[in-house]
Each structure stands twice: as C-alpha cells, then as structure tokens.
Amino acid sequence: MSSVSDALSDDDRPLAATPAKNGNGHAVNGNGRSNGAKDSSPMSEDDDLPLSQATRTKSEPATPNIRSLKRKQPVFSDSSDDDVPLASSPTKSAAVPMPGAHDATTVKASAATNGKAHGAKSKKEIPSDSDDDEPLTAKKGAANGKARQPPKKKVKQESEDGAYDDSEDDRPIQKEKAPPRAKRKTKVESDVGYSSEEEKPAKKKPVTKKTAAKKIKDDEGDEGASGSEPPKAKKRMTKAKAKKEDSEPPAKKGRGKKKEETEEPEDVYKWWEIGANNDGSEKWQTLEHNGVFFPPPYEPLPSHVKMKYNGQDVDLPPESEEVATFYAKLLETDHARDETFNKNFFEDWLKVLKKHPPRDGTKITDFSRCDFRPMYEYFEAEKAKQKALTAAEKKELREAKAKAEEKYATCLLDGRKEKVGNFRVEPPGLFRGRGEHPKKGCLKFRVRPEDITINIGENAPVPVPNMPGNWKAVIHDKTVTWLACWTENINGNYKYVFLAAGSSLKGQSDMIKFEKARELKNHVDRIRRDYTEHLRNKVMADRQRATAMYFIDRLALRAGNEKGEDEADTVGCCSLRCEHVTLEQPNFLIFDFLGKDSIRYYNRVPVDQQVFKNIRIFKQDKEDHDDLFDRVTTSSLNKHLQNYMKGLTAKVFRTYNASITFQQQLDQGTPEKGTVQEKLNAYNHANRMVAILCNHQRSVPKTHEQSMEKMRDKIRGFKYERRKLRHVLFNMDPKYKKKKDYAEDESDLEDEWMYEHEGRLKAKEIEKAEKKFAKDNEKLQEEGVKPQPESVLKERIKEIEAEFKQLRKERETGKVKLKRDRPAEKVEEAIQKLDEKIKTSKLQMVDREAGKEVALGTSKINYLDPRITAAWCKVHDVPIEKIFSKTLLNKFPWAMEVDEDWKF
Structure with missing residues (x-):
C-alpha cells in the first residue's frame, strides 16, 4: 500500500498541524505516549466529510488465538521471598502502547472547585447506570400467577449480531440538516475551500420555535442532573459575528427553496430546561x-x-x-x-x-x-x-x-x-x-x-x-422506559424496544450519565490517593482491589465479569486470567486478551514498581487459566466505590477519563488562527487519543486505498486547473514566469495522467449533455410540443469533442485561453483559491490515513460528553455539522445550547 507521503510531491507536502499535548504539557505521539517533544506527525481528521464524500466501510478485526502463544521463564533481579519468579509470556515486538489516563486526567485543587462552579455536584442521589459488562438477570417468580416480568435494568438496544448498527453515526451531514436548536450562523466556505457545489453545506432551514412545549414557572426547580443548572444558550453576539451573518449570501433558489416550503420544522420539547428526572421514580x-x-x-x-x-x-x-x-x-x-x-x-x-x-x-x-x-x-x-x-x-x-x-x-x-x-x-x-x-x-x-x-x-x-x-x-x-420486551433463544438475553435516541427519556439518561462522570472530578484525587496507599495493604483482597482500580483508572479497562461456556471468551479487568498479563523487567506489563465484542486488547505499558510486584504475587503458584484477581469481583468493587460517591461504578471512570482527556487534548492542541480544516484535524487527533485509550480499534476498511486514490486524483485535478491558469497568466504577461509563486510546474502531473483526466472530463460533459437532452425532451412532451431530433444531441457532442481537442492542443503548446477574458487580478485570485483547496484536501488525506485503524464513532456516541464538542465549535467557529451527524444532533439536543465557555 502506498503511503500518503508518496502521493504528495516535495513542493506540496502535507501540512503538519500543531500537536496535541497531554496533561504534563508534552506532545502525544501516534500511540498516545508522551515523549516530551513536539510531534512531527500531522494531526488528522477522519469522519468529518459531508455524506456526499464519505465512502467508509467497517469490518471486524481479525482475532488471534491467544492461547496458542508460547511462553518462557523471565529472569528477575529481585530476590525477596514474596517475589518468586513466575511463568510468563514472551515479549512481543509489535507492541501498540496505549496512553495512560492518570497523567492526562489528574484534577488539581482548582479543577475540583471548578466542578462546583459548573454544578457538577448533586444534592440528590443519582441512580447508577447499569454496567455494560454485567449479565442481565430476570426477576425470580411472578406475582398472582402472571407472566414473569422482565427486569427493570436498562440494557443496550443493539442486538448481538449487530442488527441495530450505529455505523453511520460518525458521518457528518450537510449543514441544511442541522437541528432547529442551532441559533448561530457560521461562515464556512472561506476557510474550507470547497471544490464543487456538491460539497458546500446547504443553507440551514428556517425554524419556528415551539412556544408552549411546557410552561416553566420562575419558582419551579430548573436544576439539571446532579443539581447543576441546565445549559442555556446565551444570545451574545460580537460585532465580528454580526458582520459575518450580515455578509452571508441569501438562500439559493430552486430545489432547496421548494424543500424548505414543503417541510415543516418539528416542535422540540426542551426537557433540559426543566431538569432531568434523576431520582429513580416514575418516568x-x-x-x-x-x-x-x-x-x-x-x-x-x-x-x-x-x-x-x-x-x-x-x-x-x-x-x-x-x-x-x-x-x-x-x-x-x-x-x-x-x-x-x-x-x-x-x-x-x-x-x-x-x-x-x-x-x-x-x-x-x-x-x-x-x-x-x-x-x-x-x-x-x-x-x-x-x-x-x-x-x-x-x-x-x-x-x-x-x-x-x-x-x-x-x-x-x-x-x-x-x-x-x-x-x-x-x-x-x-x-x-x-x-x-x-x-x-x-x-x-x-x-x-x-x-x-x-x-x-x-x-x-x-x-x-x-x-x-x-x-x-x-x-x-x-418506573421503566421500555415499551416491549422478549427473550431471544440464542443466549437467553432480553431484547427491549425503547424510545429513539433523540427522545426525552433517552436524553435525560445521557445527561445524567455525563453529569455523573463530571461529578467524579470532585472525588478522583482522593480515590487515587487511597488506592495508591492500598497497593501495599497487608490484606490481600484490599491489595487486589487497589491494583484492579489502578488498571481501570489508568488504562481505562472495563470492569469485566465471568462468562459462561456458551459465551465468547472475552474478559475485563476483574476477570483477567494469569495468561493475559505478562511481566517484563524492570516494570513493564504486557496485556493480551479479547475484550468486549472479541476485540483484541494488546498493550505493553510501564507501571508503578509496586503494581509490578503485586502482579508477581497474584500470579504466584497459579496456572495460566486461574483468575489473576481471585478475591475481587465487579460487584464488590462497585460496592466499594459507592463509599466515595453515590452512583459511582467502574464504568463511570471510563466515561470520565475519556471526556477529561478529550477536553484537555482540545484545549492544548487546537490552533487559534488555523483554518476550519486544521481545527477539524486537531479535533480528530484528540478523538483518536481517546479511541486509543479506550481500545476502539477497527481493521483497515476494504475501500480505504480506493478512497485514498480518489483523494489523490482530486488533488491532481486542482493542480491541473492551477496549471491552466498559470499559463493564462504567462500569455497575458511573460513577467509572471519569473515570479516565485508561478515559476515552478505543478508536480504529479504527467502527460499520461492529464490525457486520461481530460478524457474523464469529456465523458462527464457528454453524459451531462445526454441527460439534459433527455430532460428537455420530457418537458417538451409534457407541454405537447414535438421533441428535439437526435441531430441536436449529436451536434452538441461534436462541440464538446472540439472543445477538448482544442484544450489538449493548448496544453501541449502552453498557449492557454479562457472562454471569456478576465483580468490578471481575477486569475491570480482563482489560483489562490485553488492553493487553499489543495491545502485542505491534503489535510483531509493525511487525516484519513492516520485514522484508518481507529474507530472514532464509539467514543463520540458513548464516552465523550457532547457539550465539549458543542462548546468547542462555538469558541472556534467550526460548524458542528462537520463533526456530528444528523443522528448525533438528534441524540444530543440538550448539549447544543451549552455556553461557549463550558468545560467538562
């Protein structure tokens, strides 16, 4: 497979964006590690292309047979009695390090108080979200002879075989599909440099705001989840923004206008202005x-x-x-x-x-x-x-x-x-x-x-x-939110019918989840101090629990539960077996196991010396198939966490570490004066760091190379147009040949490629002429007029062929003329626009290559507080439609009206 750099010439190298940094101020490399130096690799963007450009497919990664790995005896320098050498697996050379969450998520004293400022702490008890790793169990017995009622526990809607797939959620949409809550207009064309009308986001549809969804009295409680004040959109507008809105062109006429007239905007029930129902009572x-x-x-x-x-x-x-x-x-x-x-x-x-x-x-x-x-x-x-x-x-x-x-x-x-x-x-x-x-x-x-x-x-x-x-x-x-349920015959699991992702009940559940993770900021320092102290506890159960919490916090591991023989052999932290963790001197641990959905988790990470010593103790006198944490269960761990914060479970740590890391990566890596594409690259770089942390992998899409080749041709097409305009300038005034900006020829433009490119352009023009001819004849027939003869089409095709014959002659002689005369200033301006398009396309290409093995959608849907994205877009004037798809915009309406100075 050819690399991106191979397709880009020396004079048009990809533009490296500002590297993101971790909590220590060091740059984070592609593997998420801090190396204390600037990252030379450019940041990138994966899924922000409009739907008209998105050509991604996903496939499951291959899963290796972990049990077939050979093992060897390591040599340890420590000779203490409790550090007897244990059989372990050999080191692997293809390590894929994951970023530790601890350094990037440590909250200082000032940050803890910041959580209160944003209303993170709740006065009411927040019901605990169900752990996605815990098996669903039904209630025993049925009252009065009725059919057994399914449990009230909330489960995922997605079926085991992926019947309800969110694979489209990470594809952004055209701007006209934005939700009616958006109150800001954002100018995008000047920064992005769209190559065609098809790529331009359409004008937003006018929206009539619902005036009486539910009247809110002044004395009514309007606090959101965790006692925080619900986000409300501020109607602030600077002179610059007002000027930007005034300068926007009017809505286009034609089909788009017709669509606006026929479609009525939906009324929106703004439940978040009233407050989420988080007391566990009737829904x-x-x-x-x-x-x-x-x-x-x-x-x-x-x-x-x-x-x-x-x-x-x-x-x-x-x-x-x-x-x-x-x-x-x-x-x-x-x-x-x-x-x-x-x-x-x-x-x-x-x-x-x-x-x-x-x-x-x-x-x-x-x-x-x-x-x-x-x-x-x-x-x-x-x-x-x-x-x-x-x-x-x-x-x-x-x-x-x-x-x-x-x-x-x-x-x-x-x-x-x-x-x-x-x-x-x-x-x-x-x-x-x-x-x-x-x-x-x-x-x-x-x-x-x-x-x-x-x-x-x-x-x-x-x-x-x-x-x-x-x-x-x-x-x-x-007290439950499902409408229907049944038991499927394969695994005996309950299947539920819930309201849609954008419904009020689902939205309240999401807000409560993220507010709970946000509230953890006020407790995380104390929790970390305690489990660090208990790493040396003489009670083995406490020492194992502290070590498990260390892994869950720093490596963002799922808690995990025991699996039956008829289930896939996937594990989490508490269900790790001795065979899944290998020790390597002086302080490295190698994790190799199948996580959720049978995705392989492989990570070689340095750990505290005491953690390294603990793992040696836990593995002592055990077989490979024995549990590493034989005195810790997910339920006992979650019960212990309740002592620190109501509703706190191991799952909340994963959401917290993902969101706080994402917020800090954005704050440190977003260029203040960059183009929209450069900011999008910074956003996706931060998203990738979280995806790597949470082990959201994917295999390279089958169409990846095909997609990359299309992007290369797109860039060459821009260069082809630039070459023509340069020669127009040369014919106007030979002095332009001596100017630095125009002197050198465009790279990657071989005669053979240009000949093929002109052939493709000619075929498109002929196809367009044929469609227009057929459409015109249909109209004439509807009006009762005799249709045009075939000779009209043949004459038009001859004209097109003559035009491209002349175009080829001009290219070979260098004497290029425009169809209509334009002053030199306009030609120079057109060349500058093409330069911007080339620059933007290269950033997109580098970004696509960087994200080919990382799935960004999962963290965007489940682990990243959407208010981080909404506030970031407002601060940096980035259209949120370039990041969130229509599905996500409908899923998180409560996050769209957040203040621009909001922080997780």
Whole structure:
C-alpha cells in the first residue's frame, strides 16, 4: 500500500498541524505516549466529510488465538521471598502502547472547585447506570400467577449480531440538516475551500420555535442532573459575528427553496430546561403506543429454485426451505467459510428437517453434499432486479414501506408525540455474533406475539399485533422506559424496544450519565490517593482491589465479569486470567486478551514498581487459566466505590477519563488562527487519543486505498486547473514566469495522467449533455410540443469533442485561453483559491490515513460528553455539522445550547 507521503510531491507536502499535548504539557505521539517533544506527525481528521464524500466501510478485526502463544521463564533481579519468579509470556515486538489516563486526567485543587462552579455536584442521589459488562438477570417468580416480568435494568438496544448498527453515526451531514436548536450562523466556505457545489453545506432551514412545549414557572426547580443548572444558550453576539451573518449570501433558489416550503420544522420539547428526572421514580404518567412491527411471513421460492443434495434437486417444505435460504444468502461471505458457523447451522437445520422432512423423501445427513448455489444465484438475480428499478419505482416502494410502519414509529408519552427506536422485531435468521462467538450460525427463531410483553399506560388501548396471536403479557410499569420486551433463544438475553435516541427519556439518561462522570472530578484525587496507599495493604483482597482500580483508572479497562461456556471468551479487568498479563523487567506489563465484542486488547505499558510486584504475587503458584484477581469481583468493587460517591461504578471512570482527556487534548492542541480544516484535524487527533485509550480499534476498511486514490486524483485535478491558469497568466504577461509563486510546474502531473483526466472530463460533459437532452425532451412532451431530433444531441457532442481537442492542443503548446477574458487580478485570485483547496484536501488525506485503524464513532456516541464538542465549535467557529451527524444532533439536543465557555 502506498503511503500518503508518496502521493504528495516535495513542493506540496502535507501540512503538519500543531500537536496535541497531554496533561504534563508534552506532545502525544501516534500511540498516545508522551515523549516530551513536539510531534512531527500531522494531526488528522477522519469522519468529518459531508455524506456526499464519505465512502467508509467497517469490518471486524481479525482475532488471534491467544492461547496458542508460547511462553518462557523471565529472569528477575529481585530476590525477596514474596517475589518468586513466575511463568510468563514472551515479549512481543509489535507492541501498540496505549496512553495512560492518570497523567492526562489528574484534577488539581482548582479543577475540583471548578466542578462546583459548573454544578457538577448533586444534592440528590443519582441512580447508577447499569454496567455494560454485567449479565442481565430476570426477576425470580411472578406475582398472582402472571407472566414473569422482565427486569427493570436498562440494557443496550443493539442486538448481538449487530442488527441495530450505529455505523453511520460518525458521518457528518450537510449543514441544511442541522437541528432547529442551532441559533448561530457560521461562515464556512472561506476557510474550507470547497471544490464543487456538491460539497458546500446547504443553507440551514428556517425554524419556528415551539412556544408552549411546557410552561416553566420562575419558582419551579430548573436544576439539571446532579443539581447543576441546565445549559442555556446565551444570545451574545460580537460585532465580528454580526458582520459575518450580515455578509452571508441569501438562500439559493430552486430545489432547496421548494424543500424548505414543503417541510415543516418539528416542535422540540426542551426537557433540559426543566431538569432531568434523576431520582429513580416514575418516568412517565401516560404511555400509548401501537406495539411492535413483525416481519412478513416467509414466501416460498419459485418451484424451479431448489437446493441440491448429491447433485439432485430437493423438494423442501416451506419451514425447512426458509432455514436453507438463511444460509444460501450468506454463501459468498466469510460466515459460510467458518467451521463453527457451518457446524451450528447444520445441527439446527437438521432439527428443523426432522420435524419438516423433504417431501421427496431425500435424507440429508452430510453438510458437504449440500449445494445452496441455485438459491444463492436466485437471490443475487433478485438483488439485481431491485437495483435496476427506476427512481420512481424505488420511491414508491419506500413510501409503501414507510406507510406500513408509520403507526409503530411513534408513541404518545405524557401527551407528547415521541419517536420509537427499534420498533421492528428482528426477522428469523442465523446468529452471527461478534468475534469468535461459540454460537454463531445457530438458528434465531421467529418471534411471535406470544413471546412479547407489552408495557403501556393503564388506560391506554392495548395494541393489536400485525400478525395472528396474543401478547404474552400486558403490564403498566411507570418506573421503566421500555415499551416491549422478549427473550431471544440464542443466549437467553432480553431484547427491549425503547424510545429513539433523540427522545426525552433517552436524553435525560445521557445527561445524567455525563453529569455523573463530571461529578467524579470532585472525588478522583482522593480515590487515587487511597488506592495508591492500598497497593501495599497487608490484606490481600484490599491489595487486589487497589491494583484492579489502578488498571481501570489508568488504562481505562472495563470492569469485566465471568462468562459462561456458551459465551465468547472475552474478559475485563476483574476477570483477567494469569495468561493475559505478562511481566517484563524492570516494570513493564504486557496485556493480551479479547475484550468486549472479541476485540483484541494488546498493550505493553510501564507501571508503578509496586503494581509490578503485586502482579508477581497474584500470579504466584497459579496456572495460566486461574483468575489473576481471585478475591475481587465487579460487584464488590462497585460496592466499594459507592463509599466515595453515590452512583459511582467502574464504568463511570471510563466515561470520565475519556471526556477529561478529550477536553484537555482540545484545549492544548487546537490552533487559534488555523483554518476550519486544521481545527477539524486537531479535533480528530484528540478523538483518536481517546479511541486509543479506550481500545476502539477497527481493521483497515476494504475501500480505504480506493478512497485514498480518489483523494489523490482530486488533488491532481486542482493542480491541473492551477496549471491552466498559470499559463493564462504567462500569455497575458511573460513577467509572471519569473515570479516565485508561478515559476515552478505543478508536480504529479504527467502527460499520461492529464490525457486520461481530460478524457474523464469529456465523458462527464457528454453524459451531462445526454441527460439534459433527455430532460428537455420530457418537458417538451409534457407541454405537447414535438421533441428535439437526435441531430441536436449529436451536434452538441461534436462541440464538446472540439472543445477538448482544442484544450489538449493548448496544453501541449502552453498557449492557454479562457472562454471569456478576465483580468490578471481575477486569475491570480482563482489560483489562490485553488492553493487553499489543495491545502485542505491534503489535510483531509493525511487525516484519513492516520485514522484508518481507529474507530472514532464509539467514543463520540458513548464516552465523550457532547457539550465539549458543542462548546468547542462555538469558541472556534467550526460548524458542528462537520463533526456530528444528523443522528448525533438528534441524540444530543440538550448539549447544543451549552455556553461557549463550558468545560467538562
């Protein structure tokens, strides 16, 4: 793979931005380490491109077989009795160090008081967020013979096999899609230098503010989570900002204007101005909804489409055929090449075949003799037909689908219309899991009304399912926020239907979570002093707990819980085994294990000498498969943390360390007078440091190199235009050849490339002419006028070919002329704009390369307080639409109105 630097010439090297620094004032390198010197690598930006430019795909990283690693006996210099050498793993050369959170997150005395200034400390008890590492358990027993009620504990909406994926959340959107809460206008074109009309964010739509969502009395309590005052947007405007707004061009006419007239802005319920409900009591008073949307029943394949066994067609009944189609659709994927996946699928399919055997009497016993290719080819042909539909036909199908699901997409909560999140029940299929899950390939059963419990208001009408059957139970629990739930058959986990991410209940939960992490600033110094002191405690349980807290705080490890044999072998801090941690003199620890979602965590880090000694003690006289912390559990650790702060769990440390590190990286690394792109690079560099800290990795996208090549061609295209304008100046006045800014030729512009580039431009022009010709004829036919003859199009194509023939001649002779004369000053100005575009594109290219193996979206969604981003954008005049996608803007409306001087 070619590097970015290879594609950029000496005269146009990538521009290095100001390096971010850690809490000690040292520059942070690509691995997140402080080296006490300036970072030579440029900062970069990954996902801030508009949707029109975003071409990213994600794939799961490969997970190695950790148990197959060889081990050796290290040599220790210490000879104390409690430091007996232990068997350990060898050092690996491909270390990927992670930044320690301690130095970057230490809060000084003044910072602790700052938390109070921002209202971080709560007078009320904040309910604890559920740990994402703890297994979900149901309540035992049922009252009065009713169906067992699912637990009230909040769980993630996302299904095990990624059915509800947030992969699009990290793609920013066009500016016209900004939420109605934004009160500022920001000029962006002058700094960014867009290369085409397509790349320019559209003008924001006018918004009518809801005037009476809920009246707030002056004497009403308006404090937010943790007793803090809710964020309110200040209506301050400097003369410079006022001038900037006055200088903005009017809204464009045409399609955009038509869209503005037809779309009505949604009313916004600003719950954050009233205060979040954080006392753990009733979440709602009235709730009315239409239940869940079940997928349609299975439609049998045409009679000529059959799977084969031993080369012969098999006549399967619908029940068995449906399961076979699940596998056939995945035939050309990595799943179908996975031994565990195939084994589990075939075992479950044989159970279905036993109940519903082939109608022709075929006995299916050997998976290797099954041929699903005919089914696969049928589905591929159907996909091709769908792609071949006209735009009008696709629109009609979308509208029909939306109409069928319309009533399930919203609910009435306390009289307000709110959006429902995952109202669609997952269709049956094959479980894919994440990583090396032992149950991948197992059959997911079809969920029916008899499996689902509905939660609704007492006086609300009970919804009618869109398929035959009756609900398992109907309850009226006001203390929980889910609308429906059921148990999936693979792992026995509960599946929930919640309100959408942008709903008031979800927003309150998010605000409480981040306020709780923010409140930790007032306690973190005391906690660190205590666990540092207990590292030498004579009570082994206390010493293990202190060491575990050291890892959770400094390495941002998840707490972790024990896993069953039928679950993926993923671990966290408290469930680490001796085989996962290797000692290396003098004070290095090598962590190597599978974390959440089977993502490999590999980290070689220096630790305090006492921590190094403790790990040697904990591993003494133990086997590799024994627990490292055999006297510490997640529940006991969280119970201990409650002594410092109400609602404090190990999970809060991860959110706190991510957000405080992000805030400090932004404060230290953002250039005050840089362009928008340079500031975006600084933002994404800070985001990458957090992603590395939290081990949010990804494998390099399959389309990465293709995307990079497109960016290289884009830069060459700018240089091609610049070359033409330079020659125009030379023809105007030969003295320009002696000027430093114009004397040297553009690099990367070989004659062969320019010839191909002109060919691509000519093809685009011809295609544009053909589309215009067809569109004009359609209009003429609608008006009852005779359409233009083909000769008109042929004549236009001849003109285009003549233009490009002349263009090639001008390029070869150097005597370039513009279609219309312009003064030299205007040509120089156009060259300067192209220089800015080249500069911006190079920054984007370097940024894309730097972030190819880091997933920025996860921390943006779950761990970074969105108010940090909102305040940073206001201070540095960066459009927030370049950072937050529409989904995130809808998810965090409460953060958009924060003051610009707000700090985490």
